[in-house]
Amino acid sequence: MAQVIVVTSGKGGVGKTTTSAAIATGLALAGKKTVVIDFDVGLRNLDLIMGVERRVVFDIVNVIQGEARLNQALIRDKRVDGLAILPASQTRDKDALTKEGVAEIIEELGKDFDYILCDSPAGIEKGALLALYFADQAIVVTNPEVSSVRDSDRILGVLQSKSKRAEEKRDKVKEHLLVTRYDPNRVERGEMLKLEDVREILAIPLLGVIPENESVLRASNTGMPVILDTESVAGQAYKDAVGRFLGEELPHRFLEPDKKPGLLRRLFGGRAA
């Protein structure tokens, strides 16, 4: 049976889509057949981050409403074998998604894929609830910042009360914490919550820490999931996270600040690049 993984956060703009694209690509690179579904109906973006925006013909709403077959809507990635994308609709709203429709899609995808990733929209409304409803596992994307941590805590509560697993009183959804946009320099200056603080507060297993890194913007500019930028620290951190997800034990990297800035740097106030 395929594993359904929701990438969620409550708060918007914390890096869910970046993470969905990177982890889906990483899983496929590791030989797992993976499909990633954009649940952000009305605000489609995963297609851009995956670099397939020009190939979108049909979307998840067309499939649910019987206007297209699932196979017609799936976009197969040209760079990575075994990777597919199911785009969100850009013109309809979230009400076009139904639980029954999504259930059918997931059931059918489960025959062909090992992993089904669901890129959740922000919030805890219908779109986000549907994205997490069928999840076996959840990657909770959190920035080291008060509102993001609070919203992650909230979404953890929702996972344990409103998911299908919770409703059917089965084993609970397996939770993974992914801290993103982590800036060790700001942490050292006491301006940003430390990793240990976020871990202590949310108290779920840590999948990885993705540093704040300019390579993420570059990757989105070019439509290439950042994990394919193997030189970049964010790409490497995502690769580690995928490794841990698949059971490898890897140390967490990129948690230490840059070397102390020199006197001139401090005098003229350069910020870390």
Add this chain to the structure above:
Amino acid sequence: MSWLDFFRANRKPEPASATQAKERLQIVLAHERIGRTREDFLPRLQQDLVAVVARYVAIDPGKVNVALDRGGDISTLAIEIELPGAKPASAGASAEAVRA
């Protein structure tokens, strides 16, 4: 950064804001996690208290002042109800609520 900041930067730093972030989160989440399993009873408690007072004196619902302070170990709910009439115009009801 001015030259003054440069010297400031070398002094002992002020208590870092990240520490406050952690403390504030711990307190607010302790409360929100309680509300998750049990419906938040505070709004109903407020209504009930006001209703009890209203049984004895006619009160103006607009003159009920409710203040809640969610703390780490103890929370306080203060309800101030202005009583009409010639007598001294205020009575207080105070209830200790959630323990985190």
